[in-house]
Amino acid sequence: MTLPFDVAAVRAEFPILGTEIDGRPLVYLDSAATSQKPRQVLDAERDFLETANAAVHRGAHFLAAEATELFEDARAAVADFVGGTPEQLVWTSGATAGLNLVAGSLGYAGRLREGDEIVVTEAEHHANLIPWQELAARTGARLRHIPVHDDGTLDMAAAEGLIGERTKVVAFPHVSNVLGIVNPVAELVALARSVGALTVLDACQSAPHLRLDLPASGVDLAVFSGHKIFGPYAIGGLWGRDEVLDALPPFTTGGSMITTVTLEKAEFLPPPQRFEAGTQPVSQAIALAAAVRWFGALDRDAAHAHEAALERRLREGLRSIDGIRLLGDTDAADRVALQAFDVEGVHAHDVGQFLDSRGVAVRVGHHCAQPLHRRFGLTASVRASAAIHTTEDEVDTFLDAVSGVRGFFGVTA
Amino acid sequence: MTLPFDVAAVRAEFPILGTEIDGRPLVYLDSAATSQKPRQVLDAERDFLETANAAVHRGAHFLAAEATELFEDARAAVADFVGGTPEQLVWTSGATAGLNLVAGSLGYAGRLREGDEIVVTEAEHHANLIPWQELAARTGARLRHIPVHDDGTLDMAAAEGLIGERTKVVAFPHVSNVLGIVNPVAELVALARSVGALTVLDACQSAPHLRLDLPASGVDLAVFSGHKIFGPYAIGGLWGRDEVLDALPPFTTGGSMITTVTLEKAEFLPPPQRFEAGTQPVSQAIALAAAVRWFGALDRDAAHAHEAALERRLREGLRSIDGIRLLGDTDAADRVALQAFDVEGVHAHDVGQFLDSRGVAVRVGHHCAQPLHRRFGLTASVRASAAIHTTEDEVDTFLDAVSGVRGFFGVTA
Amino acid sequence: MSGLESLYQELILDHAKNRRGFGLADPGAHSATVHQRNPVCGDEITLRVDVDGGRVASVSWEGAGCSISQASASMLVALLDEDGGDDGMPTADAETLIAKFREALRSRGQIPLDEETFGDAAALSGVSKYTARVKCAMLAWVALEEGLRQA
Amino acid sequence: MSGLESLYQELILDHAKNRRGFGLADPGAHSATVHQRNPVCGDEITLRVDVDGGRVASVSWEGAGCSISQASASMLVALLDEDGGDDGMPTADAETLIAKFREALRSRGQIPLDEETFGDAAALSGVSKYTARVKCAMLAWVALEEGLRQA
Numbered sequence A, B: 001m002t003l004p005f006d007v008a009a010v011r012a013e014f015p016i017l018g019t020e021i022d023g024r025p026l027v028y029l030d031s032a033a034t035s036q037k038p039r040q041v042l043d044a045e046r047d048f049l050e051t052a053n054a055a056v057h058r059g060a061h062f063l064a065a066e067a068t069e070l071f072e073d074a075r076a077a078v079a080d081f082v083g084g085t086p087e088q089l090v091w092t093s094g095a096t097a098g099l100n101l102v103a104g105s106l107g108y109a110g111r112l113r114e115g116d117e118i119v120v121t122e123a124e125h126h127a128n129l130i131p132w133q134e135l136a137a138r139t140g141a142r143l144r145h146i147p148v149h150d151d152g153t154l155d156m157a158a159a160e161g162l163i164g165e166r167t168k169v170v171a172f173p174h175v176s177n178v179l180g181i182v183n184p185v186a187e188l189v190a191l192a193r194s195v196g197a198l199t200v201l202d203a204c205q206s207a208p209h210l211r212l213d214l215p216a217s218g219v220d221l222a223v224f225s226g227h228k229i230f231g232p233y234a235i236g237g238l239w240g241r242d243e244v245l246d247a248l249p250p251f252t253t254g255g256s257m258i259t260t261v262t263l264e265k266a267e268f269l270p271p272p273q274r275f276e277a278g279t280q281p282v283s284q285a286i287a288l289a290a291a292v293r294w295f296g297a298l299d300r301d302a303a304h305a306h307e308a309a310l311e312r313r314l315r316e317g318l319r320s321i322d323g324i325r326l327l328g329d330t331d332a333a334d335r336v337a338l339q340a341f342d343v344e345g346v347h348a349h350d351v352g353q354f355l356d357s358r359g360v361a362v363r364v365g366h367h368c369a370q371p372l373h374r375r376f377g378l379t380a381s382v383r384a385s386a387a388i389h390t391t392e393d394e395v396d397t398f399l400d401a402v403s404g405v406r407g408f409f410g411v412t413a
Numbered sequence C, D: 001m002s003g004l005e006s007l008y009q010e011l012i013l014d015h016a017k018n019r020r021g022f023g024l025a026d027p028g029a030h031s032a033t034v035h036q037r038n039p040v041c042g043d044e045i046t047l048r049v050d051v052d053g054g055r056v057a058s059v060s061w062e063g064a065g066c067s068i069s070q071a072s073a074s075m076l077v078a079l080l081d082e083d084g085g086d087d088g089m090p091t092a093d094a095e096t097l098i099a100k101f102r103e104a105l106r107s108r109g110q111i112p113l114d115e116e117t118f119g120d121a122a123a124l125s126g127v128s129k130y131t132a133r134v135k136c137a138m139l140a141w142v143a144l145e146e147g148l149r150q151a
């Protein structure tokens, strides 16, 4: 038996959660856009900057040695958080940068040619779509996509037909940032492996909720963003299998990733340094390590049960309100506590404004997933997304506010 | 008459400057590697994260609106710091990222071909060298370099001969991070303009010391790093003329830089957003704005006089010590307070270790400028670099320590 | 909820439902058709303006978006109709109106829109306190500005 | 300055000045030549090892770097000379030594190098407290490890 999860104790670590909006307590349901940061993370970064800050990997002086150690310890902590080794963890400025690195490096390496195919899903965030479009345009490769069923799950039968001999890359989200559905990673990896294609996992929306073991997942490469897992902005991770990273050339170049440089030519270090040109996000790495240490130290089973309860309450609550249409409404798959929806007759922007007046912060718009919205006949939707600090009461406040939307805007059933 | 500069008041803003190393006060002479951060910067970032943090440019909710305003105000402040408009200021993760963006984008745009030439200097930081090597290798263009005289100044006669009809890009440092000499920007721009070449300025080492007016300087593009101008890691700026940025395609792609996206194709926003794929370094932008506001509010004339005095003391002091050879020792050019040197008979690493035992933090190694070191017959040097918070006493402590180096290591004249 | 009610006045919700000028008219001899988009929220408008003898002869539009953007477009048409009389508003006057409208909306609640000048559109005054919504309210007006430049 | 003096013991400065085994010998029948570089500080070494009948017959080297890296290479040669006797140290013993040396240097001052086993190289114990310098001290030893693998 797991103990009930102590959400009050968790909340106490987040200074911003005490904010009031127009006299009402803030209900922050926009964690999928960016998460709030616990005190531990803010303190870790500030402590570092006030006591140990110096350029890493370069100096003989005391601070430099201290900073280098903290920085490399941070790499080990974050690598461990996703199940990998420090050598497999490349710092990036975020998931978008990681995906561009992979697509760009494959392009520079000449790994794609005319006739080759790249497969993504219809549920892609633009960050896992446009870099592949650009790579396809530059190489003559063809970009194809796995369609999404009406309930939001991937059309795996179609995937089987799509992934074939020509497929060189299969890139997909672990969890779509609109649908909240956990995609069948093992099945997609199996399909890709059977044709020798590289798999690239967008783990942005799974990392804040699920326990990740990337090496065991079978994917070749994966990306995530620090600011979505209780860490700072401007840092993220690219994880890759040793032999996969080893075969990739650098995407960007500069200091700290070289061995010998002449005016004519440079030789590059092995991974991960090969991909880390220039001064790295040092204080952010240390803060991100604090984030994953904090998060990892929670009772993850109890935390998961808490989030699962939030998810059900959110989805079932929305379902029971008139005129609400859910995006990705299925019991046939695992989900995270994130739900996008459309309010019939009221534009998403107006819904968001109404909820804001009740202190409820949600995201409105296309959530960087225009193709997916188009597939559901929408240009925008409203998305509520919870985090480990969200309470059932907050979900209820949100649901209560949503019930008032159509009345306020004079839409009658 | 300018008032004497109040360095004690400045120092009081830097918590880390109170550190003791083995019972001796820290003398931080490694600001050219990374600068320390004043309280204002640490506070601005923390305040933001505790009270207003939210995803920018995307939400209708209160925090999102607040965050967006602060973020765009920050852009305006940093743009203003270099003399530009907000539309001309692209956020990057640092100078290296900015230079890779420019070189990569020129490559994608097909702006360089076989037979074209790119001109850099022999005094380049690897960040302003390797991206051009890579671009040259990918396009068939030729990379050439302006040599450096024995005294560290650029061989402008050679530059005149080198920059010609085939030249498409001239990239150079405003101030070399090893030589500390201010390069003749106007002359180089004139040469480049006369042949219609694009100019790219690496302003990493000038931004912390000189007042910048990039539009007036005549360059087309310029980069700088936040962490060297009292701001956070993981952020920097790329400044460009409107028409120059406008003609560049994106280097990386993803969310927030598009208008319409289909599964097949994306359309991009105008600059600066076109170059800002993915979640931006929001809290870092706000903190960097705090840095330049703090720095900009100092009496810059008095500050400059203070730094000029430090520079003279540093250079003249080193000159007077036996067995010291300065890199870039000239009175024939403006300089910043940064001096690299070689101690005859003692390896730079050992010098650094010795100075560290006296509490003095300097940088040792090739400082990401291997070709320049090779040109002076060295593989490594020691570099002392001051900032606005450095005192004359600190320079003296440093000089005193340097005088003891050869004795300790048993090197006799 | 007074903030919200001042933002979404009855008049705004009415205009958003009964949109004046909605449905593109056939292009005239001196007409321009402009497409504007708010990349942040996806609001879109296609606006057609017909200019005749230095006057705004007709404005029609199509589009999708939040109630603020829809109401604002509708109110703009109503204003041009009412103030322009039979011949239509002089283009110079329309340009002045747009500039004043922009100034007020960007004033963060400092400059109200007066009913005398802006008619029903004065109800949009409340928008200027919501910086994230200013672009929604401006969409049709920016489209008209661009159209007048082209026509 | 006791920290500094324990790092730079007399013996270290001596070895750095009078380097044992400096200058590459002619390659033997079963020799390997290895180049190692410390990308952080630019220290470089080229080391040649000659293996004969499962024993380290000779080691010579060239290189440039800080006194720690130079002294460490010199001390390594001295140790092999003294402990190996006329026939040279068995390669398995050399490998064990290298492993122990690495363990001690990475121990952050926890594991000292004993003189019995490491001879003059025991003077490098102090390095293990300076994490930034561990690579300097390891350079020659890593080169030998690689050389034994190849020879």
Ligand SMILES: Cc1ncc(COP(=O)(O)O)c(C=O)c1O
Binding pocket: A255, A278, A279, A280, B032, B033, B094, B095, B096, B097, B125, B127, B128, B173, B175, B176, B177, B202, B204, B205, B225, B227, B368
């Ligand atoms: C002259 C110069 N250019 C470029 C860089 C690269 O800057 P960053 O490492 O912050 O990207 C530096 C500093 O490392 C520098 O001193």
Ligand SMILES: Cc1ncc(COP(=O)(O)O)c(C=O)c1O
Binding pocket: A032, A033, A094, A095, A096, A097, A125, A127, A128, A173, A175, A176, A177, A202, A204, A205, A225, A227, A368, B255, B278, B279, B280
């Ligand atoms: C599924 C998914 N992929 C990619 C991204 C891009 O992440 P970032 O903007 O942090 O680079 C996001 C978030 O914006 C996301 O939700």
